[in-house]
Amino acid sequence: MTLACMRILAALACAMAASTAVAVEITLYENPDFAGRRLVLRGTAANFDRGSFNDRAMSISIRSGYWELCTDAYFQGDCVRMGPGEYRKLPPSLANRISSVRIVGSAPPPPPPLPPPPVVGGVSRASITLFERRDFGGQSITLTASVSSLERVGFNDRADAAIVRGGVWRLCEHARQQGNCRTFPPGRYNDLGSLGGKVSSVAIVPR
Numbered sequence: 001m002t003l004a005c006m007r008i009l010a011a012l013a014c015a016m017a018a019s020t021a022v023a024v025e026i027t028l029y030e031n032p033d034f035a036g037r038r039l040v041l042r043g044t045a046a047n048f049d050r051g052s053f054n055d056r057a058m059s060i061s062i063r064s065g066y067w068e069l070c071t072d073a074y075f076q077g078d079c080v081r082m083g084p085g086e087y088r089k090l091p092p093s094l095a096n097r098i099s100s101v102r103i104v105g106s107a108p109p110p111p112p113p114l115p116p117p118p119v120v121g122g123v124s125r126a127s128i129t130l131f132e133r134r135d136f137g138g139q140s141i142t143l144t145a146s147v148s149s150l151e152r153v154g155f156n157d158r159a160d161a162a163i164v165r166g167g168v169w170r171l172c173e174h175a176r177q178q179g180n181c182r183t184f185p186p187g188r189y190n191d192l193g194s195l196g197g198k199v200s201s202v203a204i205v206p207r
Contacts, residue, residue: 023042023064024042024043024063024064024065024067024103024106025040025041025042025062025063025064025065026040026041026060026061026062026063026065026067026101027039027040027041027060027061027062027063028041028053028056028057028059028060028098028101029057029058029059029060029061030053030056030057030058031058031059032058032059032088032089033059033088033089034059034061034086034088035059036058037053037056039051039053039057041101043103044101044102044103045100045101045102046073046074046075046100046102047073047074047099047100048073048098048099048100049073049099054099055096055097055098055099056096056098057090057094057095057096057098058089058090058095058096059087059088059089059090060082060087060090061085061086061087062082062083062084062085062086062087063084064084064106065083065084065103065105065106066081066082066083066084066103066104066105066106067081067082067083067101067102067103067104068080068081068101068102068104069081069082069094069098069100069101070098070099070100070101071093071094071097071098071099072099072100073099073100074100075100075102076100077097077099078093078094078097080093080094080138080139081104081137081138082133082137082138083133083137085133091132091139091154091158092154093139125144125166125167126144126145126166126167126169126204127142127143127144127164127165127166127167128142128143128162128163128164128165128167128169128184128202129141129142129143129162129163129165130142130143130155130158130159130161130162130199130202131159131160131161131162131163132158132159132160133160133161134160134161134190134191134196135161135190135191136161136163136188136190137161138160139158141153141154141155143202145204146201146202146203146204147201147202147203148175148176148177148201148203149175149176149200149201150175150199150200150201150202151175151200156199156200157197157198157199157200158197158199159171159192159195159196159197159199160191160192160196160197161189161190161191161192162184162189162192163187163188163189164184164185164186164187164189165186166186167186167204167205168183168184168185168186168204168205168207169183169184169202169203169204169205170182170183170184170202170203170204170205171183171184171192171195171199171201171202172199172200172201172202172203173195173198173199173200174200174201175200175201176201177201177203178201179200180194180195180198182194182195183205
């Protein structure tokens with residue numbers, strides 16, 4: 001191999017390495033819809049009390065990487081893991097409450113294991129867990145009974161994935177089982193498709 005060829009191969013290798021080594025980055029904004037002051041982070045921030053952005057973030061944009069956002073310094077309090085995307089309005093559990101942030105990886109976490117349905121008196125109990133993000137990410141809520149309006153539990157129009165551990169459930173885009181509806185038997189659903197981010201009511205399908 002000639003010296004010129006070796007130089008070309010070395011240049012190509014460097015270009016490929018540079019293209020794959022994308023720096024992790026998260027931007028926190030003072031107001032919803034990415035407005036107001038902003039703070040760009042490319043690594044861990046263990047205590048916002050030392051700066052001027054403690055308990056101020058209302059929206060975030062994650063360019064790359066998976067991050068853990070916590071309501072107390074040093075990754076204490078309520079913590080939520082989030083991946084790449086634009087989050088125009090943080091949920092009440094995080095809005096104006098973030099005090100520490102850290103990178104937790106460059107790949108999505110594995111989906112949670114699916115345990116057997118809980119058994120009470122020899123009868124399987126119906127249960128569904130709704131997740132805020134696809135691939136079982138973000139915040140979640142577990143239901144064991146029908147809910148006519150998810151506004152009552154603070155999860156309206158937020159579900160984008162689900163795990164059904166028992167029973168058959170019907171998810172609808174409007175309250176009181178109105179609008180577009182789909183049924184989900186036991187299993188994992190990492191993407192709710194046309195219902196993603198639109199679920200407003202859930203109900204157990206009678207046997």
